Each structure stands twice: as structure tokens, then as C-alpha cells.
Amino acid sequence: MKKDYIFPFFWQHGEEEETLRDYMRVIKESNVDAVCVESRPHPDFCGEKWWHDMDIILDEAKKRQMKVWILDDSHFPTGFANGAMEKKPIGLHRQSVYCYRRDAAAGDRVCFDAAEEPELPLSGFEQMMQQFGAYQKPERLYYDEVILDARAVRIKEDGAPGEVLELSLSADGKKVEFTPEEGNWRVYVTYLTRNAGGHRQYINMLDRESCRILIDEVYEKHFEHYGVDFGSTIMGFFSDEPELGNGGMYPADNILGTDQDLPWSRELEQRLSESLGEQYAEKLYLLWENGANPHETAKVRYAYMDAVTKLVRECFSEQIGSWCREHGVLYIGHLIEDNNQHARTGSSLGHYFRGLAGQDMAGIDNIGNQVLPQGEDLQVVTFLSSRDGEFYHFVLGKLGVSSGAIDPKKHGRTMCEIFGNYGWEEGVRLEKYLADHFMVRGVNRFVPHAFSPKEYPDPDCPPHFYAGGHNPQYRHFGWLMRYMNRVCTLLDGGKTSTRVAILYHAEAEWTGKCMLMQKPARVLAEMQIDYHFLPADVFCEPEKYHANLDNGLKVNGYEYRVLLIPYAQYIGKSFAQALEKLPEDQCGVIFVGGYPEGYYDSDDTLSERIATLPMVEQKDLKETLGKMGVFSLADAAICPADKDIRILHYLGAEDVFYIVNEGKDAYEGELLLSDDRKRYEYDPWRDCCYPAEMVEKEGILKMPLSLSSGETCFLMAGTAKEEMLKEKCRTLRDGEPGIELLDFTGEWTRSIAAAAKYPDFTGHTTKKEFRNVGEELPDFSGVIRYENSVKLDEVSRNVYLEIDDAWEGVEVFVNGASQGILVQKPFLYSLGTALHEGTNEIRIEVATTLERERCQDPVPGQPPKKFEDCKPTGIVGEVKLYRR
Known part of the structure; x- marks a missing residue:
């Protein structure tokens, strides 16, 4: 498995050589094989100190077989041209x-x-x-x-x-x-x-000669110094939010x-x-x-x-x-997409697809509490704008993936800058949710934000993944990076099974009243139907997108069965003419919310053909699509229906169904697949496989689907390797037959350690029950250790440990041997092979975020945060040990 799908920002402030080399080690040891060097805070970009620091970074990259990307300006956003x-x-x-x-x-x-x-x-x-x-x-x-x-x-x-x-x-x-x-x-x-x-x-972004200045002042100068490394160690350049x-x-x-x-x-x-x-x-x-x-x-x-x-x-x-x-x-790189800005001037470039047309990957970013668990309808008013939750949840990820899919030069690659500026309260639990949110939409490259070598605590857009050794979750972050690399490997080199397209709304918003494209997108997502956004350029400049409309709507290898057009007061004449050529039996065209009034580029009246195309109101779109049949627009369905389940079918080196429960509640039901191919479950977190309980009936495969909030399922076509097959851990259910609860030998011993002092634990106390440690130690951030033992008369492979809930990253040790790290529910461990007859030592370590330690840091314009508003810390609930 290659590991350069992830290239986190590595901020430069002019640190000492020892610090730079140590941070390259730290980044490599977090299961990351590439970095994006961010120059924004550096005092001497393209000066002697900059070349000195870059020499060090490139030297370490070569030693550690890492790749390097370079952010392309001295100031944010791109376009300053280094002054x-x-x-x-x-x-x-x-x-x-x-x-x-x-x-x-x-x-x-x-x-x-x-x-x-x-x-x-x-x-x-x-x-x-x-x-x-x-x-x-x-x-x-x-x-x-x-x-x-x-x-x-x-x-x-x-x-x-x-x-x-x-x-x-x-x-x-x-x-x-x-x-x-x-x-x-x-x-x-x-x-x-x-x-x-x-x-x-x-x-001036509208002036070729002016734009050339950025190339001369940044790109050419890096080539003069490091041309021999271009294409080997140096992978390329990153434009950050040009405007x-x-x-x-x-x-x-x-x-x-x-x-x-x-x-x-x-x-x-x-x-x-x-x-x-x-x-x-x-x-x-x-x-x-x-x-x-x-x-x-x-x-x-x-x-x-x-x-x-x-x-x-x-x-x-x-x-x-x-x-x-x-x-x-x-x-x-990426432009500012926030709150529909992608189709506007100002802080963005006016048109998402045109703004990124020259890039080799599509790009988006998600920072600062944009995507939030169950945040589709969460309205947050800030000094910038009122948060459009529907945009972040139903457009942002798919906007990038659409560009990556339909633009030939991008080869299916979509990058997301992620995790930054959520505050110290963000930890691996939220980061896992965010990673799955974008990967299940097809994103397959990531720029985590950020590794900062500045002395802790650096107040610049936390969290920072290492923070000079102060982040308790650094090792847990490494497990998350390994997971993301594995998933990105599955989602690279092929294409998604996507049959529905939505017209990109830029021209509609420029020219009159319109419906934002997130409205129909939400209907599709909540029906588990995948979709792409298509700009009108696909129809007006088909050669740029390898598009062919003679026998349906075919774009760069994708074939769409339905095109949805959100309400637009005006449409383009050339676009309308292209619609008229589409064979109805190959691609259905549906206006959502109303017909257009005319053309924005012609005085001609709308053709009769346009007026005869189907039109449905947004509220009726789900019913209209449902009548097309459960498998006409997707390869999988769930029963019963649930709006929070997301499904991606990716056809690459592996045929994989990627399923995520983004809802607050657990899901219990069935997964229905349109083919009868043999499949097995793959667990990218543990890198193992499980037999899939599938039943074939009338050409349709059915499988029980049980997902906790945030849990994922990967179904792979074919037969799993015998050495990777394991029995899947399942949550203990009340009254489940054949279960023997095992007793621990006494009270739990609890101790704590700050991340910088781990594993030097202090403050040993004994506890009969688990509760939020934050109530007792309101300003503590670090690692909380719980120790106990269990005595066994006989050994069984079917012994499991289950933790009701914990905040946040959990690592379980049996007799001193780690059983792995988990960062979200369900916290389930199979312990059979680690146990022996007699007394067995059980140790659970829970790594917190740095939220409580940094809780009362001053934030301009905001009152101090209260400890009682922080997330819990430690184990919350029960710890069960049982034999099944």
C-alpha cells in the first residue's frame, strides 16, 4: 500500500534545523509519507533562510522516502506573488x-x-x-x-x-x-x-501577464534551486484559496x-x-x-x-x-467554496470548475466547523455569514469529486484540506467522522491541517497533531492516517457507479432567480443515490470533458441516466440545444422546481422541446425518482429506509461498497445489492476481513446491516484471503443467549499522565464505577489509565471486551500487549488469543483532546469557555468482559 494519499501542512516559521528534522520524523511516524510545506508564517520566503530550511526538509524527505508539496506564496491567499x-x-x-x-x-x-x-x-x-x-x-x-x-x-x-x-x-x-x-x-x-x-x-486573476508574475517569483525560483528534484521528491505546488x-x-x-x-x-x-x-x-x-x-x-x-x-x-x-x-x-489546491461562494466573485473565483481547470486534482477544504455530525440543518450565524448546512453536507464533498471525475486531467483525484481550525476540542473521534464523510463521497487525497513546529501552544488554527509532544492523541492520529490511506487505496484508479447528474448552478445564480443545487442533491443523498454536478461547459465545450451526447449523456467514461436541472430563471441556448439532442430513453431530463423563462444569451424564445421535458416540484422529487425502481439509479439499497446512511459503490482494483452511518442513532436493517457476486467484509482499521452473512433471492443479495453512529462497513467482491479472515466483534445485546459475563477481580485503579510525560502516570486512585473524569479534574488533558485483572480457569478464543463509551481514543492492553487503538464506538475488542489461564492484567488507556487544558485560552471577541461546556473525558458507562 502506498501512503502518499495524505500530505499534511507542515508550517514553517523559521525553526531550528533540529526541530525541522524531528518534525519530519514525527510526520513519517504518524503513517504519512508526504508533506505540504506551508510558507505562510515563514519570515524569509524565497530568501536564504527559506532555501536553508527547504534543504533540510528535502534532505529528510529523501532519507525517509517521503514526497514534498510546496504551498505557492508567502501570504494567504495565493496571489501575493511574494510581494x-x-x-x-x-x-x-x-x-x-x-x-x-x-x-x-x-x-x-x-x-x-x-x-x-x-x-x-x-x-x-x-x-x-x-x-x-x-x-x-x-x-x-x-x-x-x-x-x-x-x-x-x-x-x-x-x-x-x-x-x-x-x-x-x-x-x-x-x-x-x-x-x-x-x-x-x-x-x-x-x-x-x-x-x-x-x-x-x-x-490580477484576469490578466495573463499579471498572473505570470506569480510563476516568475515563486515557481521559477523553486525550479532554479530544486529542478533536479521536480517529479521525484518534489511532487508539485499548492494554490491556497486564490481569489x-x-x-x-x-x-x-x-x-x-x-x-x-x-x-x-x-x-x-x-x-x-x-x-x-x-x-x-x-x-x-x-x-x-x-x-x-x-x-x-x-x-x-x-x-x-x-x-x-x-x-x-x-x-x-x-x-x-x-x-x-x-x-x-x-x-x-482549492478555492473558497464556503456557503456557495464557489460560484461568486470576491473571496472565490466565480466558477468552481473553471477556477480549478488547470489543476491535476480537484480540491476542496473543510475547516472551522463546516461539516459537523448531524449538521445538515444546523444554522450558525457568524460575522461572515449564516452557515448553510445543506451546502456543506450535500455539495462540498461531491463538488470536488465531480470535478475529479469528469475532468480528464484530474484522473479521478480529489483532494480535501481537512481538520483545521476546529479548535483544540477536535480529536480523532470527530476526525474519523470527517474522514469518512468525505471518503464515502469519493474524496481520495487529503491535506490534514496541520503540523506546527512552533512552541506549544500555537494559537494559530488548532488542533495541531503533535504539538511538540503535547497532543495526547498523536499515536491515535497515526492510526487514523493508516486507515485513511487504506481506504484511499480502495478509492483510487477506478470510478464510482454514478448515474445521476445535477446541473451546476453558477450561471443560474449569475442571471436570475434560481434553486441552489443542494436542494435536489439532498434528496438523492438521503435515498442513497450517488450523483455528480455537471457544469454547463460539459454541454457547450464537450471536448474539454470528453463528453458525448449522441447516445445519452456520457462524460469522461461516466454514463448518466438522469439529469436534474434545479430551477433557473434563465438557461443558455447552447445548453438547451444540447438537451434537445439527448435521447429520452438514454438519459431522462427533469426540471426541478419550475421551467426557465428564457435564455440568458439569446433573445429567442424557448423551444417547444424544452417545455415538454418533465418538471417536478422539489417536494415530489423523491417520489418521482422512487418510481424508477430501486436499482435503476443505484446498485444498493437499504431496508428500512434511513436518510442518514451513505453508500458509495467504487469500481477500481477492488469492487467495493462503502457504507457509513452518519446519523445519531444506530441503524438495524438489511442491505440489498443488485448483483449476486460473492462478497466479504473488509475492516480497513484493523486490516482484516470477516465473512459476510449474505442470502441470495431472485438475483438480489441481502445482508443484515447493523451500524452504530459513525460506524462503517466495506463489502468487497470475491473471496477473502484465509489468513486475513477473523470473526467479527458484535455489540453485546441485552438478554442475548449463550453469553457468559466474566468478573474483574476488584476495583479499577485509575491514574493520569500528561502527553508530554507519558507513560509516567501519577495520581493513582481506585474506582468502583466509571464516570466523566472532567467533573473531578476539569482542566486535565492527557492519558487516563484504568487497570484491573481477570482470573480465568480456562482459555477461550471467544472472549470480548466492550466499553460503552469513551472520550476519546482507546487503547487496550492485555498482559502488557497492546490490542490496538479505537477512536469511535463501538469500542469492541476480541481478547481470546491474548489471554491465558490464571490471572490476566487488563489495562485501558484513554487519550483526551487538549480542549480542557486550553479551555480558557483567550479568543478575541468571545467570552472564556466554561469547563462544564467541554466534552467528557475518560470512560463513560460500563466495561464488560464476556465469553460468547
Whole structure:
């Protein structure tokens, strides 16, 4: 099994050589064979100290047979170009277009001077920072503002727009005045500025020459130093959340029509001239005005965003990707997807698939309490936005997997940055849930966030997986990495069995009213039907996706039986024409929530064929899909139904069904499979196999399915190797016949050790029962040891130990020998081979998170956390030893 599916961030602050070498050892010993070197905190990126530190890291990587990825800038997000923009010509710097709007009645004088820029709106993030005195308005750096267009529109009594007047500009093109003699008017002044956005001295993502600066300042310099290692030790570069950068810092809900500046470039000007005509500037006010003709507004907004996102694809993503492949390395990373931002400007790139078009893997990230157990409907309002739980649970993972599946250059590879900034309270229990959440959706590469060699406690986005030896769960994290590597091995090199596609909603959101794609996605997920999101480019630029629509909807080796189109007020004409060619018997097309009103790129009326395609309301989608038959859209089903079970069928080197219970409650039922192939269960955590209890009836296989909350099941086709077969541990059920409970010899002895002092245990006490240790030791984080013994007159292989619950990582020792680590329920151990006649020593060690130790660390803008709000620690419930 190769182990370079995982390449955690290794943060650089300019540490000493000994620390860097020790951390490379630590990372390797956590079952990880690659790192992604993150330069963000380093004081001398691409300077002598940087090359010195990289020499050390690469030397250790070669010694330890590890791979290295490099984050591609000195500051977050990617695009700073290591500060090079400060000395570049002004024409290469970021530029925005903004529309100044003012209502005026008769006699009101409107005067606008671009050289005296009005206050642009602050984002929610900036407003929050302002409240704490941490926001300072950026200095004005540029003086090349120019007005593109100025006009006044009469507002009729019913509020509709009427007569339009073009307004004259001053000789320098920076000023305009207007005083209406009668009536009510709205003045629009559209102008260009470089004094907008949160990152003004960053490259312009819409300008090829500007984007090339990042390559020259970072990529080329690394090639000069380490070209001989490219493609061997050095795997490639990672772009972290590149952005268009308009609007305030991290804007939320910044769809077109809201008050924000928008990206601009000289290339964009040329594209708009081609699509909207030479007088395009007179139409730009429709990017902000919501009360004008909706169809004309849709056409202008589509033309603008289509040009913006294609320029991002060409100038930034594909230019860097091409450079990397020409130099023998890969290009990876992700943009900001959060809360539907993937289809917007500002902190993202306007279109997920185009923004990552040049990369060799699809990429997403999940940090900071985005995906949460049973968090589909959890609404959390922050200074950034209101959390859209449906997006994180039903879009995020599948968005990345969709790109990895349909883009030929990605070869089915999807990377997820994961675990970061959940706080010290995140431990392996939550991390296991998060890993399964994304892997069961098809993600097969991970960048855990992060290993920080800074002195503990580093307050930067915890948890940190080693934390200078202070993290009690470091060894448990290593077991999790081994598990994830094994699962990723199963999910690589093949493809998923996916038969339903959902149209990506970017163009729909740009141009009018729409349904977000998570709405139909949720219905599919809760029916255990796998799906991909397809951008309209699949239909309009089929060559980019190896797509063929002549005999159904076939994209890069996938064949879809159903295409769902979430409600869109407008659709593209070329997309509609492609739909008309799809044979109904090969791929059914269903509009969800309503028919479109027209095209966003044409004045033609919708064809009759579009109006005859089926349409269902969202609430009826489940019933409509159900009528297609249990196995028409998936290869597996469960009985009884349960909305929280997720199933992935992956066809790779192994034919595997991957099943996860994401619900809070245990599931008891049956798994139904559409074929009659012989199968066995595989346990990637323990790396062993179990016989599968399967019954064939009328060509359908049935198997009992029992899953605790968070538990997984892997069903493999074929016959398991004899040496890997074991009897599966099963939870003890009340009143189960044939069970003999075994008694421990006395009270449990409990002791504790901080992680940095393990295994030096102190504080020995005796306990008759188990309870939350946090109630007794509220600020303790570390390892809690429980010791007892059991006397056996005879040895049996069928002896099991079961722990009701524990927080968090559990390791059981019998007579001094470890029986392995478990990090989630059910905590079940088969002890038969480790026991002997006479007295047997039983030791249970539970590793906590660092939450309680760090509980009352100050967090800006938040009250101190209370110990009683922390998770429990230690064993909670009973420990049962029994012979079955």
C-alpha cells in the first residue's frame, strides 16, 4: 500500500534545523509519507533562510522516502506573488469596476468625482474587525481612476425605468454632474478603480501577464534551486484559496446585484466588447441594478461572469497548470467554496470548475466547523455569514469529486484540506467522522491541517497533531492516517457507479432567480443515490470533458441516466440545444422546481422541446425518482429506509461498497445489492476481513446491516484471503443467549499522565464505577489509565471486551500487549488469543483532546469557555468482559 494519499501542512516559521528534522520524523511516524510545506508564517520566503530550511526538509524527505508539496506564496491567499506587485507597473495590478448610484428629484444636484472616491461598503468581516478596533481602511495607492459610463434613468411612477440620458464627462474623464429639471431620476456612474478590495497589491486573476508574475517569483525560483528534484521528491505546488479579490474581505452573499465593486482587466474589456458590442459600457450598470428588464439584465450579467471566469481559467489556472506539467510536477489546491461562494466573485473565483481547470486534482477544504455530525440543518450565524448546512453536507464533498471525475486531467483525484481550525476540542473521534464523510463521497487525497513546529501552544488554527509532544492523541492520529490511506487505496484508479447528474448552478445564480443545487442533491443523498454536478461547459465545450451526447449523456467514461436541472430563471441556448439532442430513453431530463423563462444569451424564445421535458416540484422529487425502481439509479439499497446512511459503490482494483452511518442513532436493517457476486467484509482499521452473512433471492443479495453512529462497513467482491479472515466483534445485546459475563477481580485503579510525560502516570486512585473524569479534574488533558485483572480457569478464543463509551481514543492492553487503538464506538475488542489461564492484567488507556487544558485560552471577541461546556473525558458507562 502506498501512503502518499495524505500530505499534511507542515508550517514553517523559521525553526531550528533540529526541530525541522524531528518534525519530519514525527510526520513519517504518524503513517504519512508526504508533506505540504506551508510558507505562510515563514519570515524569509524565497530568501536564504527559506532555501536553508527547504534543504533540510528535502534532505529528510529523501532519507525517509517521503514526497514534498510546496504551498505557492508567502501570504494567504495565493496571489501575493511574494510581494512582487509593489514594484510592477500599475497596469498589472488588480482593478475593479464599480457603479456609483444616486436618486435625484427635480432640482437635486448630483456631482461625482472619481478622484474623490466614495466610501465602498464594508464586508461583514470588516465590520466585525472594525468593532474590535482591528480594521484600518487601506491607504489609497492608485490614481488612475476613470469613468466608463455615466447615465441617468427616469423612474416612472410605477417604479419602472423609463427615459435614459447619457451624461457628459469632464475633460479628464473623472467628473460628472447632473441636475434634473423635473421628475425622479436615478444616476449611474460606472468607473474603474484600483483602490478597492481587501488585497490590492495582489496579481490580477484576469490578466495573463499579471498572473505570470506569480510563476516568475515563486515557481521559477523553486525550479532554479530544486529542478533536479521536480517529479521525484518534489511532487508539485499548492494554490491556497486564490481569489478575484473584489469587495471587502471575505464578503458573504455577494451575488450580482449587491453593492460591491467587481473584477476588471484590459482582457475583460476586450471580451465584453466582443460579446456585448463596442458600447458595452452603457450596459454595465445592469450588474448592480435589480429593477431593470430582467432578461436584459440576465444577458449582461451572463456575458460579464462568463468572460470573468473564462479569463480566470486561461490566465491563472491553466497557465500555472501548464507550467507545472512542462516542468514535471503537478498543480493542486482549492478555492473558497464556503456557503456557495464557489460560484461568486470576491473571496472565490466565480466558477468552481473553471477556477480549478488547470489543476491535476480537484480540491476542496473543510475547516472551522463546516461539516459537523448531524449538521445538515444546523444554522450558525457568524460575522461572515449564516452557515448553510445543506451546502456543506450535500455539495462540498461531491463538488470536488465531480470535478475529479469528469475532468480528464484530474484522473479521478480529489483532494480535501481537512481538520483545521476546529479548535483544540477536535480529536480523532470527530476526525474519523470527517474522514469518512468525505471518503464515502469519493474524496481520495487529503491535506490534514496541520503540523506546527512552533512552541506549544500555537494559537494559530488548532488542533495541531503533535504539538511538540503535547497532543495526547498523536499515536491515535497515526492510526487514523493508516486507515485513511487504506481506504484511499480502495478509492483510487477506478470510478464510482454514478448515474445521476445535477446541473451546476453558477450561471443560474449569475442571471436570475434560481434553486441552489443542494436542494435536489439532498434528496438523492438521503435515498442513497450517488450523483455528480455537471457544469454547463460539459454541454457547450464537450471536448474539454470528453463528453458525448449522441447516445445519452456520457462524460469522461461516466454514463448518466438522469439529469436534474434545479430551477433557473434563465438557461443558455447552447445548453438547451444540447438537451434537445439527448435521447429520452438514454438519459431522462427533469426540471426541478419550475421551467426557465428564457435564455440568458439569446433573445429567442424557448423551444417547444424544452417545455415538454418533465418538471417536478422539489417536494415530489423523491417520489418521482422512487418510481424508477430501486436499482435503476443505484446498485444498493437499504431496508428500512434511513436518510442518514451513505453508500458509495467504487469500481477500481477492488469492487467495493462503502457504507457509513452518519446519523445519531444506530441503524438495524438489511442491505440489498443488485448483483449476486460473492462478497466479504473488509475492516480497513484493523486490516482484516470477516465473512459476510449474505442470502441470495431472485438475483438480489441481502445482508443484515447493523451500524452504530459513525460506524462503517466495506463489502468487497470475491473471496477473502484465509489468513486475513477473523470473526467479527458484535455489540453485546441485552438478554442475548449463550453469553457468559466474566468478573474483574476488584476495583479499577485509575491514574493520569500528561502527553508530554507519558507513560509516567501519577495520581493513582481506585474506582468502583466509571464516570466523566472532567467533573473531578476539569482542566486535565492527557492519558487516563484504568487497570484491573481477570482470573480465568480456562482459555477461550471467544472472549470480548466492550466499553460503552469513551472520550476519546482507546487503547487496550492485555498482559502488557497492546490490542490496538479505537477512536469511535463501538469500542469492541476480541481478547481470546491474548489471554491465558490464571490471572490476566487488563489495562485501558484513554487519550483526551487538549480542549480542557486550553479551555480558557483567550479568543478575541468571545467570552472564556466554561469547563462544564467541554466534552467528557475518560470512560463513560460500563466495561464488560464476556465469553460468547
